[in-house]
Amino acid sequence: MKINYNILLTSLMVCMLLLCGTNFINGQETSHFSEIKGTVIDELSKKPLVFSDLVINDTNISTVTNNDGEFILKVPQEFLDGTLIVSYLGYVKKEIKISKINNKIKIALIPAITELNEVSILALPPNAKDLVIETLSKKSTLYNNNNTLMTAFYRETIKKRRKNASLSEAVVKIHKQPYNNLRKDHIELIKARKNTDYTKLDTLALKLQGGPFSNLYADIVKYPEFIFTKEDIELYDFSFGAPTSINKKLVYVINFKQNKNITEPMYYGKLYIDAKTKALTNAVYNLNVENKELSSQIFVRKKPRKVDVYPIEASYKVNYRIQNDKWHYAYSNISLTLKVNWKGKLFNSIYTLNSEMAITDWEISNTKFAKTRENIIRPTTILTDETSGFSDPEFWGEYNIIEPEKSIESAIKKIQKQLKRS
Known part of the structure; x- marks a missing residue:
């Protein structure tokens, strides 16, 4: 192998040990945008949800939470009337109007209850490896x-x-x-x-x-x-x-x-x-x-x-x-x-x-x-x-x-x- x-x-x-010199890079000029900060937590345990996904709806602008469940997102002015979608694996996604978000918001997600019904059981592939092979073949x-x-x-x-x-x-x-x-x-x-x-x-x-x-x-x-x-x-x-x-x-x-x-x-x-x-x-x-x-x-x-x-x-x-x-x-x-x-x-x-x-x-x-x-x-x-x-x-x-x-x-x-x- x-x-x-x-x-x-x-x-x-x-x-x-090798000592390095110090150089500085100039910052870029900024255009109009608003910055929102917050934390994503589990509604029941109040624990932070690490690597939660945050996306401005109908755009490609996004970020993720850090190890403390915290995030920072810079929103261009043209999207301030839009919707922020927050999601995490195994939880119900939440949609929030950006215009209603305070400077520091705490977003609580509810765990999703997943039950295998009869249809789901019948749809379960017979072999786990075959499912992985099928998944990798679908990238096109x-x-x-x-x-x-x-x-x-x-x-x-x-x-x-x-x-x-x-x-x-x-x-x-x-x-x-x-x-x-x-x-x-x-x-x-x-x-x-x-x-x-x-x-x-x-x-x-x-x-x-x-x-x-x-x-x-x-x-x-x-x-x-x-x-x-x-x-x-x-x-x-x-x-x-x-x-x-x-x-x-x-x-x-x-x-x-x-x-x-x-x-x-x-x-x-x-x-x-x-x-x-x-x-x-x-x-x-x-x-x-x-x-x-x-x-x-x-x-x-x-x-x-x-x-x-x-x-x-x-x-x-x-x-x-x-x-x-x-x-x-x-x-x-x-x-x-x-x-x-x-x-x-x-x-x-x-x-x-x-x-x-x-x-x-x-x-x-x-x-x-x-x-x-x-x-x-x-x-x-x-x-x-x-x-x-x-x-x-x-x-x-x-x-x-x-x-x-x-x-x-x-x-x-x-x-x-x-x-x-x-």
Whole structure:
């Protein structure tokens, strides 16, 4: 068995401390828009709903909630009379008039009660693996087959224990190729900023190789070859889990894991498939990292000789969104937890590397490729090498971004204070 992990999985450069200079990027001019903030919670438990989907109805403008269930959305003036649609897997969607939203709104969603009636039971496919194969074969009919120019916000963080050690953010343009062809997507870097506190990295600089491409390649429908090739799909066990719903539509839940006789690292998790159309709507999965040596080879591209680095968790999430009866990639999150051991030292260090990318707007493009190659980044790009420094609070202008977590927000404020002092 030979599995190609090199592009899908976030790889890592673990190198000795290198100090970087600081550059600043000017913010863009803003046009007329209003900003709304809020939190999405479970109405019963009051717990935040992480990665909830928020879309302005009849537009492609959207965002997602962060790990605290919080969101920020910049709404152009022409859509202030529109409707905000809030949805979350397994919950009843909510529609809210934007004109009635206060500056800080709390949105409570009700869990959806899904019952398998007789018709649903009869419609349940006899074989879970066959359903997955059928779903992957439908990308030419159910997903967007136009050249699409997507605006996306990307963030990657590196934490030592619970403290932020590195933070990078970017706005990118994704030149998304049609789902019915094999051409690779392109990514254009529009705006970016970063800061690294090397005092928290113990003389190690951890760099994520792949950047936005790692998240883009988590699009299983466009890039099934990184998880479910025709050969590899036979190495998995598939089974049905309890069904759920999205916007009152029945969704099959497929559990998958590698066969017991397979020792190489493979994936395990859940696929959420729309019962009516057989479209993949969400996927949540992990890499099996029980084999430390092999899983380390997947992620670690370079490290000092006296250091052992191996993953203890690698998790992935990908969400799709439907517009005009066509599905498209909307959001993905990759979280990698690593243990770093210095040979001869008593204690080890735990690092968590997280990257997420959300589509915040998109439009059909008549061109097949990017018009300019000047800002096109490669799949091997290390984002932290492309830019450095944080600037003023208005840096992003009218671009929609993912609201930072409280810990990240605190780190940004510290960075801005340091810049003011200097």
